Amino acid sequence: MTNILFYVLAIVALLGAAGVVLAKSPMGSVVSLLGTFFALAVIYLLAGFQFLAGAQILVYAGAILVLFLFVIMLLNLGAMGSKFELSFAPLQSTRARIAGCIALALALVGLVAAQRASFAAVPERDASAPAIDSMEGLALELFGRYSLPFQATSLLLLVTMVGVIALAKRQRSGDEPAKGEERP
Amino acid sequence: MNNAYLDGLASIAPEIVLTVTALGALVLDLVAKGRDSVRVGYLTLAGLAATAWFLFGQWGQPSHTAYGMVAIDQFGNFFKLFSTAALAIVVLFVMHDRRERRHGIGEYYFLLLGALIGIFFMVSTGNLLLMVLGFELLSLSSYSLSGFHKGNRKSAEASMKYVIFGGLSTGIMVYGISLLYGLTGTIDLAKMAGSANLVAQVSSNPIPFGIATVLVLAGFAYKISLAPFHFWTPDVYEGAPTPVTAFLAVASKAAGFGALLRFLGALFLDQGGTPLGEYGTRVGTMLALLAAVTMTLGNLAALRQPSLKRMLAYSSIAHAGYVMIGIACMTRGGFTAAMYYLAAYYFMNLGAFGFLVYFEGVTGSDTVDSLKGMGFKAPLISMVMVAFLVSLTGLPPTVGFYGKYLLFIEGVDNGLMWLVVVAALNSVVSLFYYLRVARALFLSKASDQEAAPAPVLTGFVTVLGVATVAFGLYVTPLQAWATKSLDLIRSATGS
Amino acid sequence: MNVPSEHLLYLSAGLFALGLLGFLVRRNVIVVLMCVELMLNAANLAFLAASRQHSTAEHPALQGPVFAIFVITVAAAEAAVGLALVIALYRLKQSAETDAAAEMKG
Numbered sequence: 145m146t147n148i149l150f151y152v153l154a155i156v157a158l159l160g161a162a163g164v165v166l167a168k169s170p171m172g173s174v175v176s177l178l179g180t181f182f183a184l185a186v187i188y189l190l191a192g193f194q195f196l197a198g199a200q201i202l203v204y205a206g207a208i209l210v211l212f213l214f215v216i217m218l219l220n221l222g223a224m225g226s227k228f229e230l231s232f233a234p235l236q237s238t239r240a241r242i243a244g245c246i247a248l249a250l251a252l253v254g255l256v257a258a259q260r261a262s263f264a265a266v267p268e269r270d271a272s273a274p275a276i277d278s279m280e281g282l283a284l285e286l287f288g289r290y291s292l293p294f295q296a297t298s299l300l301l302l303v304t305m306v307g308v309i310a311l312a313k314r315q316r317s318g319d320e321p322a323k324g325e326e327r328p
Numbered sequence: 329m330n331n332a333y334l335d336g337l338a339s340i341a342p343e344i345v346l347t348v349t350a351l352g353a354l355v356l357d358l359v360a361k362g363r364d365s366v367r368v369g370y371l372t373l374a375g376l377a378a379t380a381w382f383l384f385g386q387w388g389q390p391s392h393t394a395y396g397m398v399a400i401d402q403f404g405n406f407f408k409l410f411s412t413a414a415l416a417i418v419v420l421f422v423m424h425d426r427r428e429r430r431h432g433i434g435e436y437y438f439l440l441l442g443a444l445i446g447i448f449f450m451v452s453t454g455n456l457l458l459m460v461l462g463f464e465l466l467s468l469s470s471y472s473l474s475g476f477h478k479g480n481r482k483s484a485e486a487s488m489k490y491v492i493f494g495g496l497s498t499g500i501m502v503y504g505i506s507l508l509y510g511l512t513g514t515i516d517l518a519k520m521a522g523s524a525n526l527v528a529q530v531s532s533n534p535i536p537f538g539i540a541t542v543l544v545l546a547g548f549a550y551k552i553s554l555a556p557f558h559f560w561t562p563d564v565y566e567g568a569p570t571p572v573t574a575f576l577a578v579a580s581k582a583a584g585f586g587a588l589l590r591f592l593g594a595l596f597l598d599q600g601g602t603p604l605g606e607y608g609t610r611v612g613t614m615l616a617l618l619a620a621v622t623m624t625l626g627n628l629a630a631l632r633q634p635s636l637k638r639m640l641a642y643s644s645i646a647h648a649g650y651v652m653i654g655i656a657c658m659t660r661g662g663f664t665a666a667m668y669y670l671a672a673y674y675f676m677n678l679g680a681f682g683f684l685v686y687f688e689g690v691t692g693s694d695t696v697d698s699l700k701g702m703g704f705k706a707p708l709i710s711m712v713m714v715a716f717l718v719s720l721t722g723l724p725p726t727v728g729f730y731g732k733y734l735l736f737i738e739g740v741d742n743g744l745m746w747l748v749v750v751a752a753l754n755s756v757v758s759l760f761y762y763l764r765v766a767r768a769l770f771l772s773k774a775s776d777q778e779a780a781p782a783p784v785l786t787g788f789v790t791v792l793g794v795a796t797v798a799f800g801l802y803v804t805p806l807q808a809w810a811t812k813s814l815d816l817i818r819s820a821t822g823s
Numbered sequence: 824m825n826v827p828s829e830h831l832l833y834l835s836a837g838l839f840a841l842g843l844l845g846f847l848v849r850r851n852v853i854v855v856l857m858c859v860e861l862m863l864n865a866a867n868l869a870f871l872a873a874s875r876q877h878s879t880a881e882h883p884a885l886q887g888p889v890f891a892i893f894v895i896t897v898a899a900a901e902a903a904v905g906l907a908l909v910i911a912l913y914r915l916k917q918s919a920e921t922d923a924a925a926e927m928k929g
Contacts, residue, residue: 254839292336293893299465303442307907311478312907457893491904503869
């Protein structure tokens, strides 16, 4: 039963990914991506990763996608009220054919890699089994063995923050000020 | 708090000093409200000096692993010291570049130091998780730095391209690592190389492992701008502020090589005869092909660049190709030669960029044509520049010559004769465009442009020039250092 | 569910290839960044599939989920920087297409 659910969700995820590529407006891409993220979250849950499923929804759908939406709104790129439309136009140039071949080749390569990896069969997992990524186990790893990368992440985020502020704030005096812009 | 934790802190003291300095620079700029940007520069330099002091303190220590993932060894030390020195010089460039002083200087130094911490993690870990984090720390800082000239279209464009291609390479690399993890069940390189699972895989069916390795290598190829992942390089190098370009071309690229050497060294070095070793030879052949393509593309494109900055960008692509000769050998000798060449590359390329900073300050342009007659206006720095050009071409008596000589010897010894021939032909081609600069400097009629003196900038560019020639004449110390550094690469990746 | 791990990897390869395709054919920078997110998600799925494969009832293989958590962080950081640049570029050129970032050639 859950196996069938997995295959359905896998198709949903792939359709969503295709939607990202083909949607006419960026807004459509965001909505498709949201579908993919939700499908993936449920797949994580089925595979036994409860925390990751939660993080997927909270961080990807809740934070990153909202950021994308925010920028689309800010730049006024998503015409409100327009229908969700697919456009195959980006796929119909020579460049796109080459790109398509590359992507297809890589997909095949990935499939072959997965197929030849000779994994042992996984036992059936029932819903009451504890999650693989139990909070306790994850916390011990993150604050024990991986405490250094964990702290390095704080630096990573700080660098991002400073970089983003430096990039996005209005320029100060000098450096080719735009016409009519007041120098503070 | 137990003793292991505190011992670990002592081992990562250089990284901690850098973090504190970075935060200090940010706060000092905030407190001084941008009035006194020179003071922030001196603080940064002091922090770098302290870092170097701690690195020297780790010099004689037996190599060990802190926190189970940071290898404190000569190999890491080699790259860390060179990148610290390179960053110090870049900071001096920033302090003497009039055009850089206007920007939020605290952020500028903070991001540079953040990038250096990323480099430290990249070159000193056998744990792929920490390596990816270091990689990203370096990348994210570099993205912001290359877009630092806000309002300048080229800078914004450079930064955009860098982010987009950087995202792609991260995606490919992380996907490759996930496959490696699937095959071996570990993300630690030393454990991976010893994994019975992997050996069984490789001998029965090498395809999945090959695919995973190639995908991970793509990530490195992006950092070192190896074909076919070099597209971003010329545009980013041209659009970014010149000191940042110097940082990207020298420190960031060498760090990519450091991480690559550690990755390949941990998996394939000294594995002769085993399935993994045979596999390494095949990876070497692939890298040799890429090296040939990279150096040819870089040199041919450099021939027709009117801009000196863009020419240096293409020349740095070509140099990545030369370094790959040593790596493609997949032997200790080859790796040593590659490390020696990287050390040489630090000197000569930083010097060339120092000249570019000076010259952009004087003429406000970066074309080779506007260099005409500068040799008579600023004779010292121009002569030193000629020394860098000679070294970049690979002619004696410079460090670049001996570096290339070592690479070629190793290449011939390891059956890469064809690659050495390609590289030699490429060096001849490169002579043309390097000579063009020298000719513009000394053999053209002087323009009426006045050359403002910049004693400090001239001073340390000259020091780099002296080093370029001196290490070309006395090759032993640098070579001994490179050899010694490599000796510990393997013992220290295990935990 | 007891779907073989290979099938999870098939899905992951498919998502990755679609992300790459979108990266190569789309011209809108925002969509290109979304495609990068898609590729990172594919990597995460592969990590979790591998972790599931290597886990036993007593010894969960936690490196996979840990790596995935870090990848999510990195993805968020990259998206933030990328979008900040989109805004900076848009201010200069009033466009969010990659063609707007094609002044330098050669």
